[in-house]
Amino acid sequence: MKMKPKIKIKNLGFYYNAHPVLKNISMEIAKNTITAVTGPSGQGKSTLLFTLNRLWETMEGARVTGQIEILFGEKFQNIYDPGFSVSTLRRRVGMVFQMPNPLPMSIYKNVVFPLKLKGAAKQADTPFRVETALKRCFLWEEVKDRLNEDARALSGGQQQRLCIARALILKPQVLMLDEPTSSLDDTACKMIEELLVEVKKECTILLVSHYLDQVKRIADTGLRLSRGQIIQEW
Ligand code: ADP
Numbered sequence: 028m029k030m031k032p033k034i035k036i037k038n039l040g041f042y043y044n045a046h047p048v049l050k051n052i053s054m055e056i057a058k059n060t061i062t063a064v065t066g067p068s069g070q071g072k073s074t075l076l077f078t079l080n081r082l083w084e085t086m087e088g089a090r091v092t093g094q095i096e097i098l099f100g101e102k103f104q105n106i107y108d109p110g111f112s113v114s115t116l117r118r119r120v121g122m123v124f125q126m127p128n129p130l131p132m133s134i135y136k137n138v139v140f141p142l143k144l145k146g147a148a149k150q151a152d153t154p155f156r157v158e159t160a161l162k163r164c165f166l167w168e169e170v171k172d173r174l175n176e177d178a179r180a181l182s183g184g185q186q187q188r189l190c191i192a193r194a195l196i197l198k199p200q201v202l203m204l205d206e207p208t209s210s211l212d213d214t215a216c217k218m219i220e221e222l223l224v225e226v227k228k229e230c231t232i233l234l235v236s237h238y239l240d241q242v243k244r245i246a247d248t249g250l251r252l253s254r255g256q257i258i259q260e261w
């Protein structure tokens with residue numbers, strides 16, 4: 028079955044000063060799928076994610092070549108188009124990092140935080156959106172009676188699910204996760220795998236993972252980065 032592309036990467040190159048990290052990558056990422064990116068350390072997996080939400084732009088000496096287009100609504104948007112806002116891009120392309128990074132505030136406030144940044148936290152449906160995001164991350168039952176407690180008191184697995192809920196509250200169209208389970212135990216990993224399979228119904232997911240068994244369980248497409256190039260494994 029030919030799937031609809033959500034992301035089109037064309038001749039993407041990435042350099043830290045003169046050092047090439049990504050070399051002439053061209054590929055399409057299908058909508059509502061999980062694409063796994065594997066490969067040894069230092070191959071540019073995190074860098075590849077950074078190119079998709081322009082997170083590298085504040086790094087000194089970093090430079091991108093080529094093009095990335097993402098389907099927003101009916102049309103593909105070049106995300107490096109000077110007229111396209113980086114804050115809009117980051118609301119639509121969410122990111123979760125390797126180490127859970129809850130903010131030093133309550134569980135509830137953590138999830139609301141992106142809405143607050145957007146100036147949309149005071150709407151009547153905010154508590155409902157928080158509940159929905161936490162439910163999608165299988166966290167609601169565990170935290171519904173302690174929403175005002177400091178998020179840093181949660182376990183590592185709960186914190187990572189909270190960070191995913193915080194990313195989902197903005198209803199991103201693309202969700203990128205950079206080795207999200209590498210600091211977690213097996214049970215916590217499995218929960219995150221399960222929730223990602225649910226989330227992909229509404230979102231296109233890119234998952235950097237070291238774990239081949241994990242990738243085989245949940246990814247629709249497996250990519251390996253090697254020497255700055257992408258090899259599609261399935
Ligand atoms: P991976 O996620 O696959 O481990 P990275 O994308 O983090 O790889 O890094 C790819 C390459 O870019 C590595 O060689 C790394 O040393 C280099 N690199 C990463 N960040 C920087 C930086 N801020 N400045 C210079 N080089 C960097």
Ligand code: MG
Pocket residue numbers: 072073074205
């Ligand atoms: Mg990395």
